[in-house]
Amino acid sequence: MDTLLSVLELKKTYEVKKSIFSSKKDIIRAVDSISLELQRGSTLGIVGESGSGKSTLARCILFLERPDGGKVFFENKDLMTLKKNEMRTLRKDMQIIFQDPYSSLNPRKRVLETIGEPLLFHGYSKKDDLISKVKDILKDIGLNEDFLNKYPHEMSGGQRQRVAIGRAIATNPKLIVADEPVSSLDVSIQAQIVNLFLDIKEKRKISIIFVSHDLNIVRFISDEIIVIYKGKVVESGKTEEVFYNPLHPYTKMLIESVKADFIKKEPILNDNQHEGCAYYPRCNIKREICKKGSPSLTGDKIHKVACFVFNQPF
Amino acid sequence: MEGYIIEISNLYTSFFIDTQVIPVINDLNLRIKKGKVLGLIGESGSGKTMTALSILRLVPSPGKIISGRVCFEGKDLLSLTNREMESIRGNRIGMIFQEPMTALNPVIRVGEQISETLITHKGLSKKEVREISLELLKKVGFEDPGKRYIQYPHQLSGGQRQRVLIAIAISCNPSLLIADEPTTALDVATEAQILSLLKELIETQNMSMLFITHNLNIMKRFGDHIGIMYAGRLLEMAPVVDFFNEPLHPYSKGLIDSIFTLRPNEKRLKVIPGFVPRLSELPEGCKFHPRCNYAMDICKKDEPPMQDLGNERWIRCYLF
Known part of the structure; x- marks a missing residue:
């Protein structure tokens, strides 16, 4: 197997004013x-809680937001060095699906236009045979x-998300980044959409980055x-491992909290910024060493972890 | 009846939009035992939030409660005057809403928002109320209640805000707590904190609870009874353990199959086909029949009534 995408030490920081009146800034x-x-x-699953940076990471990988540092190689092309028009042609190979199909579709465009737009833009189709192309895509989703002539408000959440997926696969991309694509949907619809992802992946051989806070879904699909x-x-590897x-x-903690059949008493903590390992305040196996520095990710191809003490006995 | 904190019978609530009448709750019957938790499960638009709002008589216009009875502590809430109802809301029935970000007033200090309820319902002085509020903040797990008391909502995280809302909801020692998706906006870890807090409060304060969620996984570990709603109707009601051991309604079965449990080696998830119907375009007969694998002719014509199967199980399906 060959590598489609590799990301090296990607960084993105935001400056946030401490209060409306002060000039001091916090760096996040x-x-x-x-x-x-x-x-x-x-398929690569990215798991994390809200505020962990998983959505920012997804957007930086696609250069929807320009990272502050690091490199992204897509088919051995360094995205940092590409010119605007080169990036634009590359966009057809990398698409995104957002969380909320209520806001990610243009309310004034019919399904035909929504799915057809990238086809025309990237020259995949002429106006004359656009309809038949879009029909094919509709069948896949x-x-x-x-549905060709429906507007977003005439569809349910699950149907809209299908259209968003249709638009993403229209240009036959090599990579799709899906940012929490099912978390705003109803339970019975979530399963349908996840199955749709699996179908598309098999049929079109698309690589997927699947961002979610739901461990069970990520396990199923990644x-x-x-x-x-x-x-x-903090940890990476083969899903089952x-x-x-x-x-x-x-x-x-994440895995236990979805597995447990009972509610475990969770300590309530305020984790402010501090030196050392970011997880220190919430950690249940912390030691002195964790206060000092930030652990780096170590391990082999199958399993990596960033923790000083994971393999030490209590 | 003895032993039940609230009994809803034959409740109908509809929305009147232009000339259309859209029923959001249809013939709802449910009751909650004293000290127990009833989890109400349903997808969006199934009427679970409207059930909560109907109990509190807070159905927003153009919605209206049409008929039914809501018996709470010996009174029919639907026949009370507005003034009488006000003395029950927040006092005897506490409410926790879904969005901790929007449910608090952003320009009022946390402590004052807790005190407000107490001053309104208990007629206490500001000084007395401060003591109780600090006590409440401690009870919901804040280590430094004095500091929290003077903070504004924006200085708190989502989980902390939700805990403040819980403090407000339990401030008057209500006998019934209604929680509408209290953890949906929160992370897994914070969710576990809030759930364990709620569980503890129910046990120590002897409260009953109506817990509204779309997350079946939570109910597995949380509730005593479970009610499944679909298109404004209750389709099944059962004790939690029995429900997960043997779900009866085809919709319940479908829901349990389609949640992502930690079971590997399955290529595809089982799904319920089709879409959740719009309330304005409901099918004839059983509202679930277009998506049901077991649908019979009668399901297409007549809506099944709620049947009592014994052992605290009820079902709305012709298969039984």
Whole structure:
């Protein structure tokens, strides 16, 4: 298998004013030196809680937001060095699906225009045979031809998300980044959309980066996962390996919290910024060493973890 | 009846839009035992939030409660005057809303928002109220209630705000707590905190609870009874353990199959086909029949009534 995408020490920081009146600024490291690789045809799940930087990471990978540092190689092309028009032609190979199909579709465009637009823009189709192309795509996303002339407000959330997926696959991309694509949908519809992802992946051999806070979905759909916490990767590896043998205390906590049949008493903590490991305030196996520095990601191809003490006995 | 904190019978609520009448709750019957938690599960538009709002008589215009009875502590809430109803809301029935970001007033300090309820319902002085408010903040897990008391909502995280809302909801020692998706906007870890807090409060304060969620996984570990809503109707009601051991309604089965449990080696998820119907375009007969694998002829014509199967199980389906 060959590598489709590799990300090297990607960084993105935001400056936030401490208060409306002060000139002091806090620096928030939304993405803090994240590296990852995506093999052609495989699915990478990115897991993290809200504010962990997973959406920022997704957007930076596609250069929807320009990273502050690091490199992104897509088919061995360095995206940092590409010119605007080169980037634009490359866009047809990398598409995104957003979380909220209510706001990501243009309310004044019919399905035909929404799905047809990227086809025309990237020269995949002429006006004359646009309709038949869009019809083919509709078939793939499980909608019938009646939907061609519908507006977003005439569709349910699940149908809209199907259209958003249709638009993303229209140009036959090599990579799709899906940012929480099912979390705003109803339970019975979530399963349908996840199955649709699996179908598309099989049929079109598209690589997918699947961002979600829902561990169960990520486990179901991904070949590999990375777990991020406060902008850093704390654990990564083959999905089943990470699930059967989680090493980082944060991953363990996440997996236990979805597995448990009872409610565990969780300590309530305020984690402010501090030196050392970002997870220190919430960690249940912390030691003195964790206060001092930030652990780096170590391990082999199958499983990596960023923790000083994961393998030490209590 | 003895032993129940609230009994809803034959409740109908509709929305009147232009000339259309859209029923959002249709013939709802449910009751909650004292000290127990009823989890109400449903997809968006199934009427679970409207059930909560109907109990509190807060159905927003152009919606209206048409008929039914809501018996709470021996009174029919639907026949009370507005003044009487006000003395129940926030006092005997506490409410926690979904969005902790919007449910608090952004320009009023946290402490004052807790005090407000107490001053309104208990007629206490500001000084007395301060003591109780600090006590409440402690009860919901804040280590430094004095500091929190003078903070504004924007200085708190989502989980902390939700805890403040819980403090407000329990401030008058209500006998019934209604929580509408209290953890949906929160992370897994924070969710676990809030749920364990709620569970503890129910046990120590002897409260009953109506817990509204779309997340079946939560109910597995949380509730005593479970009610499944679909298109404004209750389709199934059962004790939680029995429900997960043996779901009866085809919709319930479909829901349980389609949640992502940690079971590997399955290529595809089982799904319920079709879409959730719009309330303005509901099918004839059983509202679930277009998506049901077991649909019979009668399901297309007549809507099944709610049947009592014994052992606290009710179902709205012709298969039984």
